[in-house]
Amino acid sequence: MKEIEVEQVAESDLDDPVFVEGLPGVGHVGKLVAEHLIEETDSTLLARVYSEHFPPQVGIDDSGVANLAHAELYAVPTDGRDLIVLTGDHQAGDNTGQYRLSETFLDESERLGAERVYSLGGVPTGELIEEYSVLGAVSSEALIDDLEAAGVEFRSEEPTGGIVGTSGLLLGLGSRRGLEAVCLMGETSGYLVDPKSARAVLDVLQERLEFDIPVEALDDRADEMEEVISKLQDMEAAQSPSSGEDLRYIG
Amino acid sequence: MKEIEVEQVAESDLDDPVFVEGLPGVGHVGKLVAEHLIEETDSTLLARVYSEHFPPQVGIDDSGVANLAHAELYAVPTDGRDLIVLTGDHQAGDNTGQYRLSETFLDESERLGAERVYSLGGVPTGELIEEYSVLGAVSSEALIDDLEAAGVEFRSEEPTGGIVGTSGLLLGLGSRRGLEAVCLMGETSGYLVDPKSARAVLDVLQERLEFDIPVEALDDRADEMEEVISKLQDMEAAQSPSSGEDLRYIG
Amino acid sequence: MKEIEVEQVAESDLDDPVFVEGLPGVGHVGKLVAEHLIEETDSTLLARVYSEHFPPQVGIDDSGVANLAHAELYAVPTDGRDLIVLTGDHQAGDNTGQYRLSETFLDESERLGAERVYSLGGVPTGELIEEYSVLGAVSSEALIDDLEAAGVEFRSEEPTGGIVGTSGLLLGLGSRRGLEAVCLMGETSGYLVDPKSARAVLDVLQERLEFDIPVEALDDRADEMEEVISKLQDMEAAQSPSSGEDLRYIG
C-alpha cells in the first residue's frame, strides 16, 4: 500500500458542489451531520481513502465483514447546492499524516469541482447546555456576513486553542489554496455524542447552502440521547448521600 | 539494515498452504496457537523478518545468546492443509510500521503460495469466563457459513472497537489484495495468558482446515494456568477482611 | 504542502541584522520579548514558515479568520542594531521537525544577512522570584565577557538539563555553522506568563545590541500579572484552614 491510496469507486456528476467534512471529533458533531446527509439523500460513494497514517485497524460491519480503516467521499445531491461529503471512523494518528491526508481530501474535492469547503465539528463547553450555538471560523473576512445571517456566531479568538485536526487543516490549507473555507462548530458539552448540536450545525448548513432534507432521524437520535442523559442524572442523584445525615458520626 | 529485511532461511515445499498469524496480543491467544503448531509438527523455519519498526531490542535465549527483535515464518506441514505460520515476540511500534510489516508478511506468504489468511488473536471480555467462544471476522460474507459450521460466532459490529494490530491489518490488507482472509478471536478475560482460549481457537482451525495435531501440551499449559488463577483467587480471598467483624470498631 | 514551506511576504533592507528568536516556552519569556520588539518598532513581516511538523491546527484571529499553524519572521529596525525577529504560536511536535525547522530558520536568517543569533527563553526556578536574573549560554567562550558586562550570568553546567527546543537548537546548530550564537534565559517561576522576566531579558538585549525601545507596554503587562498573582495568593490563603482549630476533633 502507498502512504495514501485513493480508491475511486464511482464518478460524480455533481454540479459546482461544496465540499463538506464530518470526521469523528468533539461530540461527534461533524460525523453525525455527515452521516445524516449521506443517509437522507440519494448519495453515492465516490471514493475510499486508505493510509498508513490511519490506525492499524479494521472495523467490523453488522454481518462480520471487516473493512480496513479509511475515509469515504460521497456525492450528496440536494434540492439546493450539491455536496461532496467526507466522513469515516478515523483521523490520522500523527501530525504529518494529518497534513498529508487533508491535502489529499482537498485534492480530491477540487478534482470533483468543489471550490468551497465546509468543515464541521463541535466545540466543547464543559457543561450541559440549553441553547445550541454554532461558532464559525473562516478563510476570509468576506465570508462572515452571510454566515452571521444564517445564524453563525463569530467570537474574537475563539475557540481559544484554535481548531485542531482535519477540520482545522481543511480551513487552513484550503485558505492557502485560495478556496473559500468555513468551519462550523456546534457547541456541545463534549462529554457525549450530541445529535442536538449536530442538528444546530445542519440547520446552519441548510440555510447557508439553500437545501432542505428531512431532519426527523437526527431529532430521534437527540431524543434518545436526552433519555440517556436523564437516566445518568438519576443514577448520579441516587448515588449521592442524602444530606442531613452524618454517616461518619460516632456516638 | 533496511527498513524491513527478510532473511530467507530455507525453501518451502508446502502444497497450497494457508497463512496463519499468531503474534503477541490479548491473552497471547494467537501466539500460543502459533507456537503450538510449530512445536507439535515437523515445522521448518523459513524466514526471519527484521525491521526498524520493531522495538530496539534483543531477546535472550536459554543459553544467554541474543537475537535481534524479529518475526518468524515457519513451514508447518499437517495431515490436512499445510500451513505457513507467522509468530514472534513483537508487533511494530508505530502505525506506519504496522502497515508496512503486514504488507511484507502478505508478500512473503503469497510468494510461498498462500491464498488464504487466518489471523489469530484474543478478544477481551474483562471477566473470567467459563465457555470459550471463538469470534470471527472475514474479508467476505461468503466465508461465514463454513466458519459457523466449524463453531465460529459472528456478532454484529463486534469486537466493538474493531481489530487492532497485525491481526486486523492482515484481514484488511489481505482483503484488498483479493485474498480470502479470516480473523479468529478467542474470548479471554484479557488479564492472563490464556491457553484455554488458544485451545478453542486451535479446535476451530483444525476443524476448518481439516488437520489434526496433538493438543495435550496446550491442555497442560491450561491446567497450569488454572492452578495459578486458583492460587491468585485464594490470595485475594485471604487479603479481604473476614465479614462479620468490624476491624475499625472503637469500643 | 511540502515538509517545510517558506512563504516570502516582503524583502528586508536591514543592515547587518541580528537574528532574535522568541517562540513559546517556559513563562512565554522569549515570545513576550519577540512580540514586544515587533509591536514597538516599525516592523515588517518578511516571511511565514509552515510545516507538517507543526501541530495540525489553525489559530483564530479577533474577527474569526483562521490561520494555519506557522512561524513568522519580521524585520525589526531599531536605533541601534537591526533585528530579524522570529516568533509564532508553536514549536515542532517531533524531534526531527525541531531540527529541520531550526535549520530552516537559520537558513532564512543567514540569507537575510544575519551572522549572529540570539535565542530567548525562560529558565524555571520553581518558586516565585524577586530578582529577575538572566542566564546565558553561548556558542563560544569569547562571547561571555561582553554578555557579563551587559548583566548576563553564566553558571557552570546550568540550566542543569541543558536547553531544549528551538532556543537550544539555534544555539547548537548555529554554533556548528560558525555563527555567533547566544541564548538568553530569564529566570521565571515557570508557572505563569512572566512579563517581568521578559523585561529583564529585553534589558540585556538592548544593552548588548545598543538599541532603545519603549518598555512601558511590557511593564504594564507585568503590573497586570502582579495583580493576578496577588489575587491567586489571596484565594489560596482564604482556602487554607485557620490554624489553632482541630477540625477533626471528636469531643
Next chain:
Amino acid sequence: MKEIEVEQVAESDLDDPVFVEGLPGVGHVGKLVAEHLIEETDSTLLARVYSEHFPPQVGIDDSGVANLAHAELYAVPTDGRDLIVLTGDHQAGDNTGQYRLSETFLDESERLGAERVYSLGGVPTGELIEEYSVLGAVSSEALIDDLEAAGVEFRSEEPTGGIVGTSGLLLGLGSRRGLEAVCLMGETSGYLVDPKSARAVLDVLQERLEFDIPVEALDDRADEMEEVISKLQDMEAAQSPSSGEDLRYIG
C-alpha cells in the same frame, strides 16, 4: 544537518581495537565505565555523531558554552587491548533512530578496525544489593566460556524483557554483521547512579581484555554514593512514625 552526521575529529592509530559502548541507561552503569576509561587513559576524541533522532537539545559545559546533543567516539589505548569507547548524554528518541544510530556506531567502529563489540549497561534488581554480579549476553555461544572465566554470569532468558536500547542493538545488529558481540550488565538497584556496579563491570572488562587502569576514582564515587544512600536511609527512618505509639488512638 543530515539525518545522522559523523564529524571526524582525529585519526585513530589503534591496533586491533575492541569497541566498547557506554551510553546513559539503568544506573548509568555503562556511561560510568565509559567515562572512567576515557578519563584514566591517554584517550583521544575521534568523532562526534550528531542526529535528528537525538533530543532537540544542547548541553552546557562548565563555562557556559553549549554543545549540540551528540555521541562521542574515543580512542582509548591501554596496556592490554586498545579500545574505541562510545559515550554521550543521549540515546535516540525513536525506534528508527535507535536502529540507524546503532548501525552508524558499528560502521564507524568497523572502519576503525574493531571486530569485537562490548556494550555495557545495568540490569535493575529493584532492591539495594550487596554483591554486584555482572550478567552477560552474547552473539554466539562460543564466547560464553571465556566470559564465565572472567566472572560473568549467564542466566537462562535473562534479563527477562531482553536488552533494550543501544546496548541491545549493538549486540543484535553486531551479531547479524558477523561481529563478536558481548553485552555486560552490572546488577544495580536501578534507583541511583551506581559506581559500584560500574566497578564490577570494569573488573570483568579488564580481566577479559587484559588491561589494567587505576580504579580509585570510581571507588571514590562509589564511596560518595554510599554516603548519599546512607543519608537517604537516615532521613527515611526519621520520617517513619516511632513504633509503640498509636497516633490515631482515641481515648
